[in-house]
Amino acid sequence: MRIARWTHRHAVGEGFVVDDRVVPFGDGATVADMLAAGLDAAHDAHERILRDDAAMSAGIPLTDVVLLPPVVPASIRDFVAFEEHVEGVSAGVEGKSHVAPEWYEAPTFYFTNPHTVLASGEELRSPVTERLDFELELAAVIGAAPDGAEANLTPEEAASVIFGYTIMNDWSARDLQAREMKVRLGPAKGKDFGTVLGPWIVTADEFDRYVDDDGFLAIRAEVRVNGELIGEDLVSNMGWPFPELVAYASRNSRVVPGDVLGSGTVGNGGCLGELWGRNQGLVPPPLQPGDEVAMTIEGIGEIVNRVGAPVPAPAIPPARTRPRARTR
Template sequence: MRIARWISADGSIGEGFVVGEAEATRVVDFPDAGTVATVLAAGLSAARTLHDRVGSALDVDATLGTELAEVRLIAPVAPPSVRDFVTFEEHVEGVSAGVEGKSHVADEWYEAPTFYFTNPHTIRATGDVVAIPETRRLDFELELAVVIGGVDGSTGETLDTAAAADHIFGYTVMNDWSARDLQAREMKVRLGPCKGKDFGTTLGPWIVTSDELEQFVDSDGFLAVHAEVHVNGTLVGEDLVSNMGWTFPELVAYASRNSVVVPGDVLGSGTVGNGGCLGELWGRGSSIPPLEPGDEVRMIIEGVGEIVNVVGDRVPAPTLPAARTRTRQRTR
């Protein structure tokens, strides 16, 4: 099953299933005025029931819904939270070479799947022009993300790996846009990233339910789907998602530890290796330039789909003063 959100020609927002293939692909609203949020909360079994109802309706009227070409896809989910992991060892090695001058993976990386929270209010869709901050080192990050669904009223709190797997409703392609110069400054303060990341994350083109990708799960539980990224039509990176250090259920379990995951939450895999971002390539000596306004970034993940964005203009930022120094009195 593929689940999407879209804007129709009349400006209305639709939420429902994507059915058919190639030129015959259509979008069909959920029955009973359902939304992506309500479908995620109800879980996979309920989604299958809705999908069967749509299939039966299409058997009666094949023109039900709208041709995909006639709508504009928007982000398939409005997530309550977005966690982004760093699970590809090759990515860590390459980026560290660019930042520290040598290829290095901290011992602590191997102990647990580290993540950060990014901004759920700046989610972008495929086809969007992504305006950028005043960075001179704009980068992309090719990732696969899971979307959490409901499971029999479970709160999604402190899950073990098996229970965490049940909470994975589906997958979507993710581009974690990055301003590398801002990020580098922020990380020296030992907190962040913040403004180096929170200006945009692309999700899309839709959510593919987890059962659709079961055929790609290898004997160790990793999802062996091919991922690639193109800049202005040129392939610059590709990898198998199965090169992650942890499986997706393990990521969800860790995220929920002494915490909670809820339907609609998005958890990114972290950037794939072998050119999944320019930062890794720069660390390996590549002269590929940072992204500039007008550049096109296209990401494709096997079994899920593709997202395409064009880089927009830089957005001027109001100036702020430097920190005040500690020269003031401690008492009045």
């Protein structure tokens, strides 16, 4: 079951993707409504739509619509769950490949910006950067738990709140990221200018056949720049399966319908930064305006985006030296 958002004749539509058409949910229902109702309710709605001749006749060919991000995220957590990615990036940052012992203790994540989400097909307008990069990821989209649980979930409970999966490209300005993380905080402005989600959400049950004996999703992920294969990996190489990522995110906190959790960048060339570390230089080169980045994940499909011209931002002055006076 595939779920999407789109525009057609200047109107926003939300519904199911059935073969090569999009079919509205009907009654004004949205993707957010489906996530809040949960996966079982979505399946019931899908079956009703398939039996409704009038609803099916209202379907629109995919070629006639412009896809939007398939979810308006409540939040976006992005993990760093692939050991091989950490090895490569650390080689570029520290001069040698190194995975901190703390990485193995728990799945680390950061929050990124839900307000700069892009769709497949949208042009990226990045900040001014000399090291623009992509990051190929699989993302889980959270729906309602059968019992309404949201906090301190076990991995088994967490599996039940994963509504589906989509492809995620976490665009990165590596020079901005490196500067700000020297302050022991971030990433922030090196990341928050654009994240692609798409092309649609594929419901979690569609991936049951890909789960390996250890509970990981053994699906293939690839990224190409201007048609050239740059990276390829199996998602099953991540250090924790998705239910454990969701459970960790819910620890002393909450996960709610509409939350998005990225796997972090896959290994073996899932981003340029990993390759720069392994090659000890900017090989392949950073992305430039006009470059096309295409990401494919088995069982979902493909997202394609082109890099546009960077957008200069107003200058901010450096910190001022202050007297540290304690009284006025």
